[in-house]
Amino acid sequence: METFEDDLKAVVLQLFDIGALKFGDFKMKVGINSPVYFDLRVMVSYPPLMEKLANLVWTYAQHKGIKSTVLCGVPYTALPVATLVSVKSGLPMLIRRKEPKAYGTMKLIEGKFNPGEECLIIEDVxxxxGSILETANDLKKDGLVVKDAVIMVDREQGGIRNLTDNGINMHSILTLSKALSILLESGKLDQTKVDEVKAYIEANQIFPNGDLIPKS
Ligand SMILES: O=C(O)c1cc(=O)[nH]c(=O)n1[C@@H]1O[C@H](COP(=O)(O)O)[C@@H](O)[C@H]1O
Incomplete structure (x- = not known):
């Protein structure tokens, strides 16, 4: 996994340089604010970066021995990477609509599959x-089985626990802590900022409804 680690480091530094990993004050989907934000939407403007992320995701999925026979990206940011992983791996892809089509087939899940088939979820952050659970629920409604999700960034705010509680194994190629260490080591961040973000993460473990997970 030596090349994997080198590629991961290069990805973190590039994300920082292109403004896809930023520090400030950001409102998150769950409703609380954060001093750090990963905006992976901008990766569509950097094809080599997208390709590197897709290679890392597929390498990691293989390393974890995932046996799914189809894959589905969480809309919308993960879709380009999911597409590249599909092409690279040969695994057919499914697309989950955020809203069912109001005409024609009225489907929520586009693509071919058999009930009982195992679907790998791919997500960015x-x-x-909660976003993975929404996609998994729609896939399950159509008879698919969801056991694994490979993701690009785990912000370490309760995701693993919330997904495990729902029977999904989350495999992340990068954690926020690791990104902080890489940036610190490369002189892009100072220790004060790293400590501030780490303290925030520790104090903000979150359920998908935005409630804080009580400390055990
Ligand atoms: O809003 C967020 O939590 C979030 C944080 C971040 O650093 N980057 C980011 O893209 N997000 C968005 O939040 C979603 C994940 O939040 P959860 O559904 O709470 O896991 C992602 O699919 C993104 O749309």
Whole structure:
């Protein structure tokens, strides 16, 4: 996994340089604010970066021995990477609509599959895991089985726990802590900022409904 680690480091530094990993004050989907934000939407403007992320995701999925026979990206940011993983792996892709089509087939899940088939979820960033659960629920409604999700960034705010509680194994190629260490080591961040973000993460473990997970 030596090349994997080198590629991951290069990805973190590039994300920082292109403004896809930023520090400030950002409102998150769950409704609380954060001093750090991963905006992976901008990766569509950097094809080599998208390709590197897709290679890391597929390498990691293989390393974890995932046996799914179809894959589905969480709309919308993960879709380009899911598409590249589909092409690279040969695994057919499914697309989950955020709203069912109001005409024609009225489907929520586009693509071919058999009931009982196992579907791998691909996601960009996980905070609480709520977005993965929404996609998994729609896939399950159509008879698919969801056991695994490979994600690009785990913000370490409760996602693993919330997904495990719902029977989904989350595998992340990068954690927020690791990104902070890489940036610190490369002189892009100072220790004060790293400590501030780490204290925030520790104090803000979140359920998908935005409630804080009580400390055990
Ligand atoms: O809003 C967020 O939590 C979030 C944080 C972040 O750093 N980057 C980011 O893209 N997000 C968005 O939040 C979603 C994940 O939040 P959860 O559904 O709480 O896991 C992602 O699909 C993104 O749309």
């Amino acid at each position: 996980v905070t609480s895991g």
